Amino acid sequence: MREPIHPLIVEKIREMEVTGVRSSAEVRRHLKTYVVNELFKGEEPPTGLSRRYYPTDRDIRNILYSSRMGERKAPDDQINLEMKCKEWQESNADDFIFYRPSSLADQVKTKFLFVYQSDWMQRLLLLYGQEMCLMDATYRTCR
Numbered sequence: 001m002r003e004p005i006h007p008l009i010v011e012k013i014r015e016m017e018v019t020g021v022r023s024s025a026e027v028r029r030h031l032k033t034y035v036v037n038e039l040f041k042g043e044e045p046p047t048g049l050s051r052r053y054y055p056t057d058r059d060i061r062n063i064l065y066s067s068r069m070g071e072r073k074a075p076d077d078q079i080n081l082e083m084k085c086k087e088w089q090e091s092n093a094d095d096f097i098f099y100r101p102s103s104l105a106d107q108v109k110t111k112f113l114f115v116y117q118s119d120w121m122q123r124l125l126l127l128y129g130q131e132m133c134l135m136d137a138t139y140r141t142c143r
Contacts, residue, residue: 003052008039010063013055017067024060031055078102081114094119 012034016027035053036045046053055063078101085099095118102112117125125133 003050005055005059005063006039006052009035009053009055013060013063014067017064022064024057024064027060027064028054028057078112085114088116092118094122096122 009031012031013027016030021027021030031054039053040046048054051059082099082101085097088095089097095116097117098113098115100110100113103110
């Protein structure tokens with residue numbers, strides 16, 4: 001029978017994801033010591049077959065993924081990028097950031113556009129780009 005994973009185990013996996021542990025094998029190793037040394041300290045720990053305390057690799061990957069997706073502020077990448085642009089603009093006032101989300105208003109489709117030019121890029125353009133400047137854009141490499 002399928003046992004639900006203990007809430008403390010789920011919490012521990014999420015803590016490990018925040019600290020940077022991403023491998024399910026590494027998480028499993030940490031969980032084993034956590035169960036034996038902290039949850040059942042001085043007691044007989046459950047067998048390694050107990051899915052409640054020793055989740056499968058698939059369970060661990062699912063919890064890590066949900067934890068990572070929970071960090072996102074919005075389900076839409078455009079909204080996340082808009083928030084990130086505001087954050088970047090506040091931290092780097094000299095950088096040029098232009099963001100135009102894609103939208104469909106009054107049967108007119110506006111295409112997505114994102115331009116980021118750091119202070120360093122601006123300096124190089126002024127230094128070397130006085131006569132001609134070529135740009136290379138990626139084509140259908142991003143969703």
